[in-house]
Amino acid sequence: MTFQEMGLYPSIMKSISDLNYKTPTLIQSKVIPLVLNTDKDVIALSQTGTGKTAAYGLPLLQGIDIELHTPQVLILSPTRELCMQISEDLIDYAKYISNIKIIPVYGGASIEQQIKSIKSGVHIIVATPGRLIDLMKRKVVKLSSISTLILDEADEMLNMGFSESINTILDTLPNNRKNLLFSATMPNEIINIARKYMNNPVEITVGNKNSASANVKHIYYTVNHKDKYLALKRLLDYYIDIYGIIFCRTKLDTQHLADELTKDGFNAEPLHGDLSQAQRDVVMKKFRNGSVNLLVATDIAARGIDVDDLTHIIHYSLPDENDAYNHRSGRTGRAGKRGLSIAITNPKEIFKIRQIEKRLGIEISSEKVPTGDMVCENKLLNFVNKIENIEDNNNDIIPYLTALYGKLSYLSKDEIIKRLLSSEFNQILKYYENAIDLNENIDSYNPKSSMVNKSKNKSVNGENSDFVTLYINLGKSDGFYAAELISRLNMANKRLKFRIGEIDIYKSYTLFGIDKDNYNKIINSLNKLYFEDKKLVVKVDNTPTLDKSISKARSKRSRR
Ligand code: AMP
Numbered sequence: 001m002t003f004q005e006m007g008l009y010p011s012i013m014k015s016i017s018d019l020n021y022k023t024p025t026l027i028q029s030k031v032i033p034l035v036l037n038t039d040k041d042v043i044a045l046s047q048t049g050t051g052k053t054a055a056y057g058l059p060l061l062q063g064i065d066i067e068l069h070t071p072q073v074l075i076l077s078p079t080r081e082l083c084m085q086i087s088e089d090l091i092d093y094a095k096y097i098s099n100i101k102i103i104p105v106y107g108g109a110s111i112e113q114q115i116k117s118i119k120s121g122v123h124i125i126v127a128t129p130g131r132l133i134d135l136m137k138r139k140v141v142k143l144s145s146i147s148t149l150i151l152d153e154a155d156e157m158l159n160m161g162f163s164e165s166i167n168t169i170l171d172t173l174p175n176n177r178k179n180l181l182f183s184a185t186m187p188n189e190i191i192n193i194a195r196k197y198m199n200n201p202v203e204i205t206v207g208n209k210n211s212a213s214a215n216v217k218h219i220y221y222t223v224n225h226k227d228k229y230l231a232l233k234r235l236l237d238y239y240i241d242i243y244g245i246i247f248c249r250t251k252l253d254t255q256h257l258a259d260e261l262t263k264d265g266f267n268a269e270p271l272h273g274d275l276s277q278a279q280r281d282v283v284m285k286k287f288r289n290g291s292v293n294l295l296v297a298t299d300i301a302a303r304g305i306d307v308d309d310l311t312h313i314i315h316y317s318l319p320d321e322n323d324a325y326n327h328r329s330g331r332t333g334r335a336g337k338r339g340l341s342i343a344i345t346n347p348k349e350i351f352k353i354r355q356i357e358k359r360l361g362i363e364i365s366s367e368k369v370p371t372g373d374m375v376c377e378n379k380l381l382n383f384v385n386k387i388e389n390i391e392d393n394n395n396d397i398i399p400y401l402t403a404l405y406g407k408l409s410y411l412s413k414d415e416i417i418k419r420l421l422s423s424e425f426n427q428i429l430k431y432y433e434n435a436i437d438l439n440e441n442i443d444s445y446n447p448k449s450s451m452v453n454k455s456k457n458k459s460v461n462g463e464n465s466d467f468v469t470l471y472i473n474l475g476k477s478d479g480f481y482a483a484e485l486i487s488r489l490n491m492a493n494k495r496l497k498f499r500i501g502e503i504d505i506y507k508s509y510t511l512f513g514i515d516k517d518n519y520n521k522i523i524n525s526l527n528k529l530y531f532e533d534k535k536l537v538v539k540v541d542n543t544p545t546l547d548k549s550i551s552k553a554r555s556k557r558s559r560r
Contacts, residue, residue: 372435
């Protein structure tokens with residue numbers, strides 16, 4: 001369906017055309033008709049980069065009554081950055097709607113100014129939960145006229161500890177409102193919100209996590225722990241024109257790594273919670289305008305960063321939570337572009353990579369760290385390519401050439417090329433002259449045995465016999481992933497307390513563990529359901545324990 005066929009107003013169609021949006025993204029084609037034509041609540045499993053802002057933004061603009069000078073739509077977002085981004089997008093979409101007022105309210109900025117804007121009349125409020133609560137306490141903002149609520153990046157809001165604030169806000173809103181919830185993952189807390197505050201919501205899933213992920217290639221490099229920094233530098237030299245975020249786990253690591261990179265001549269800035277809002281704004285400005293090409297950030301500081309065109313995400317430390325890996329990687333591969341998500345691991349961390357693969361249903365492939373020679377060759381080739389592509393139309397240089405030709409006449413063409421390249425590359429050639437191969441002499445470690453132990457612990461807290469392995473007739477080729485399974489299990493068994501064990505997703509089917517007290521009820525609940533147009537078939541797998549499925553998964557991987 002085209003935007004036109006969806007029934008969007010001409011004023012909105014005009015701004016879409018200005019933005020050069022030619023066809024709706026997947027999430028837009030699913031959400032826009034639902035919001036325009038029904039009163040249904042919606043839960044959409046999708047990330048930034050999928051076009052979700054327009055998915056809810058375009059139809060909600062259509063529902064605004066400009067004559068009413070009261071807030072009609074409330075959008076909650078986890079961070080100041082995302083809040084600003086959403087407002088800017090909405091303002092773009094509403095370019096041809098006269099007199100519409102969209103106001104972002106977020107912490108770290110003057111509350112007086114925000115109060116003044118709200119008092120002058122507003123149709124759409126885009127808010128971070130903390131600041132909105134503040135405004136509610138001051139009785140500045142009235143939410144009794146809100147007819148549509150949007151929770152954007154709902155899982156991030158919960159991760160950031162906004163659960164209580166969200167409950168307070170939602171309890172204040174009128175009951176007959178429409179609710180749209182967007183989230184990259186579907187943890188139990190989200191299911192609880194849906195249960196408590198939403199009315200029989202329609203669930204929409206775009207691929208696994210999002211179509212952005214489909215544009216991201218995931219790779220990892222394994223080096224000894226002591227060589228991590230060397231490997232990082234080598235990769236930064238190897239991936240020419242890199243524009244990306246390097247993730248560390250702590251503020252201290254972030255600052256330290258950014259300092260080291262700067263000392264070594266890279267164009268890097270840190271972004272972490274110890275910086276003041278003003279300092280963070282300066283860093284983000286430099287990063288957005290490209291004067292800094294590497295941002296070294298903690299997960300929390302990077303939340304809500306909404307920069308298109310990032311080429312790489314580098315996990316200098318792997319995150320503690322698998323979902324954080326997903327959020328990090330989702331910062332690249334946006335708006336139809338390709339991105340690369342790179343993890344630098346030590347041998348002990350390979351099991352974590354396997355866990356992330358399983359949990360997120362993605363493949364993270366192992367690559368060898370480039371040797372010094374490869375880095376130099378890549379740089380030289382790139383330079384030569386750039387020379388080849390320079391348009392030969394700069395006549396300003398001609399007057400100087402005669403003198404230059406005379407001066408260099410005793411040199412052959414080969415000699416001139418050699419000298420030119422040397423002058424450009426001497427430093428890097430020297431640096432990599434005796435560079436060691438970082439793939440050699442990796443500390444011995446048996447990742448497989450670690451993986452099995454971890455899997456057992458994770459699945460059953462050390463008691464595998466507590467779980468029964470179930471078979472479901474959906475696999476990767478159906479676009480079925482762990483997050484889907486978990487969300488369906490939870491939605492279909494809202495009142496049942498059950499435990500989920502290991503999940504192994506194969507091409508055409510999936511094996512997963514359910515505690516033995518509940519597996520019959522789970523089978524019954526799932527066998528009634530459909531996934532897309534396929535009826536689910538769920539039964540006890542003829543493998544009695546999860547051990548076999550784990551070993552199947554292992555042998556399958558080792559054959560790759
Ligand atoms: P979002 O997921 O809302 O953060 O959007 C990601 C990026 O995709 C933004 O830069 C949008 O401007 C862009 N975008 C959204 N919808 C479309 C579309 N239908 N066609 C092209 N670009 C789009």
